Amino acid sequence: MTRIRVLVVDDEQDFLKLIKRRLTRRNIDVDTVATGAEALEFLRDTPVDVVILDVRMPGLDGIETLKEIRKRRPNTAVIMLTGHGSMQSGIEGISHGAYDYILKPFSIDDLIERIRAACEHTQLRRKDREEA
Amino acid sequence: MNLARARRAITLGQYVYPASCLAIAAMAWERDRTGGAATIAAALGLAGIMWWVLRLAARWLGAASAEREDIGNQLIQSQKTLALGEISTGIAHEINNPLNIIVQEAELIRVNLNSDPSPEALREIRDSLDVIDSQVSRCSDITHKLLDFARSRKTVSQFADINRLLEDMLALVERETGPKNIRIVRLFDDDMPLIKTDPPLLRQVFLNILINAVQAVEKDGGIFVTTYCTNDRACAEIRDTGPGIPAQDWSRVFNPFFTTKPPGEGTGLGLSVSLRIINELGGNITVDSPPDKRGARFTVCIPRQPGR
Numbered sequence: 001m002t003r004i005r006v007l008v009v010d011d012e013q014d015f016l017k018l019i020k021r022r023l024t025r026r027n028i029d030v031d032t033v034a035t036g037a038e039a040l041e042f043l044r045d046t047p048v049d050v051v052i053l054d055v056r057m058p059g060l061d062g063i064e065t066l067k068e069i070r071k072r073r074p075n076t077a078v079i080m081l082t083g084h085g086s087m088q089s090g091i092e093g094i095s096h097g098a099y100d101y102i103l104k105p106f107s108i109d110d111l112i113e114r115i116r117a118a119c120e121h122t123q124l125r126r127k128d129r130e131e132a
Numbered sequence: 133m134n135l136a137r138a139r140r141a142i143t144l145g146q147y148v149y150p151a152s153c154l155a156i157a158a159m160a161w162e163r164d165r166t167g168g169a170a171t172i173a174a175a176l177g178l179a180g181i182m183w184w185v186l187r188l189a190a191r192w193l194g195a196a197s198a199e200r201e202d203i204g205n206q207l208i209q210s211q212k213t214l215a216l217g218e219i220s221t222g223i224a225h226e227i228n229n230p231l232n233i234i235v236q237e238a239e240l241i242r243v244n245l246n247s248d249p250s251p252e253a254l255r256e257i258r259d260s261l262d263v264i265d266s267q268v269s270r271c272s273d274i275t276h277k278l279l280d281f282a283r284s285r286k287t288v289s290q291f292a293d294i295n296r297l298l299e300d301m302l303a304l305v306e307r308e309t310g311p312k313n314i315r316i317v318r319l320f321d322d323d324m325p326l327i328k329t330d331p332p333l334l335r336q337v338f339l340n341i342l343i344n345a346v347q348a349v350e351k352d353g354g355i356f357v358t359t360y361c362t363n364d365r366a367c368a369e370i371r372d373t374g375p376g377i378p379a380q381d382w383s384r385v386f387n388p389f390f391t392t393k394p395p396g397e398g399t400g401l402g403l404s405v406s407l408r409i410i411n412e413l414g415g416n417i418t419v420d421s422p423p424d425k426r427g428a429r430f431t432v433c434i435p436r437q438p439g440r
């Protein structure tokens with residue numbers, strides 16, 4: 001199995017540092033950026049399997065970033081992350097093609113399980129498309 | 133009309149058939165003593181008449197069922213026209229409201245720019261631009277939903293735990309139901325098998341139905357979420373204590389743009405998108421009222437094995 005590559009987008013530096021350490025220890029390749037614009041910039045040159053995206057960020061917000069990612073990189077799964085999720089932002093994210101929604105606080109095992117599922121989903125889709 | 137004739141012929145046949153059998157038996161018995169071609173001819177004649185009666189009945193039945201199909205098609209066609217009417221007025225209404233506001237604000241900006249604008253006027257212009265911005269995003273929200281509705285999705289089959297998917301969406305919903313004193317009761321079947329389905333699409337459907345339930349209850353009530361399995365299907369039932377849906381609207385709630393919510397609050401696309409998704413997953417959504425209770429009940433069923 002190839003290693004999973006993840007990009008985490010959040011404006012909280014402490015959180016980024018922590019999650020990078022924890023995921024790396026579990027054999028997942030992690031990059032981190034602090035804003036939506038940086039995420040798009042990063043993705044232009046480097047494909048990843050899964051993007052973990054905070055819903056509320058200054059500048060380009062989570063939903064806007066999600067829309068752009070889905071447009072430019074349809075083979076990348078996006079998991080939305082939120083500390084204060086509302087139903088409306090939830091349905092907005094999901095209808096714009098977010099694979100999953102995670103509420104903070106979450107356990108690292110739970111996150112990893114969802115990353116794996118998201119990854120599998122895009123791989124299956126890619127395979128379907130190639131067969132078609 | 134054909135149906136009535138065919139029914140009459142078959143009723144007749146019901147008596148004629150045993151009668152002719154009896155007659156043939158009688159003749160065969162008689163034949164032991166007398167024998168002869170006359171008896172055989174009579175038996176053949178009877179059989180012939182029987183054949184003719186039944187054949188006629190079959191033809192009438194065929195014509196009747198064709199007639200019925202025709203009427204059914206006409207009915208579907210007229211329902212489609214009705215739905216199309218609802219869609220058109222829906223789009224027009226949803227887009228015209230924001231357009232109207234945009235036009236007014238643009239006019240206001242023009243007035244404010246006429247003479248050298250004072251700081252006061254400049255502030256008003258900025259406000260106008262903000263309003264225009266938000267109205268444009270309201271429009272694009274509607275077109276997004278429409279496209280989402282029309283889009284045919286490539287579904288992917290992945291093992292998923294229905295209880296878990298529901299639980300995730302309930303966690304989102306519960307942040308808003310708590311303060312409104314809406315109780316969420318989970319009645320999950322603990323033995324639900326893993327289902328091969330498309331998890332993100334299913335999440336979208338569950339969340340749509342749950343949001344409707346929260347909006348229907350408003351405050352002080354309950355939402356009951358049940359899961360169960362039948363031989364070939366996995367089902368989730370979402371029931372609420374809101375005002376319910378009158379029976380004559382049960383099929384209309386799935387039409388695009390059918391909404392009873394004030395403009396800006398509901399576009400009437402949630403359920404139509406959900407039904408489309410579930411159909412693409414090979415399942416169905418039904419709505420009714422729980423027996424002798426108030427409120428609405430939505431049941432989502434999908435096949436346990438995809439492609440069945």
Ligand SMILES: Nc1ncnc2c1ncn2[C@@H]1O[C@H](COP(=O)(O)OP(=O)(O)OP(=O)(O)O)[C@@H](O)[C@H]1O
Pocket residue numbers: 340344345348372374375376377385386390391392393397398399400401402403404427428
């Ligand atoms: N749980 C419910 N109780 C009562 N009425 C309901 C319920 N769910 C749906 N309805 C009725 O069905 C209509 C259509 O629902 P649908 O989700 O398709 O659109 P909406 O909720 O009005 O708007 P949108 O979902 O696009 O924001 C609603 O306006 C409401 O009248």
Ligand SMILES: [Mg+2]
Pocket residue numbers: 340343344398402403
């Ligand atoms: Mg709705």
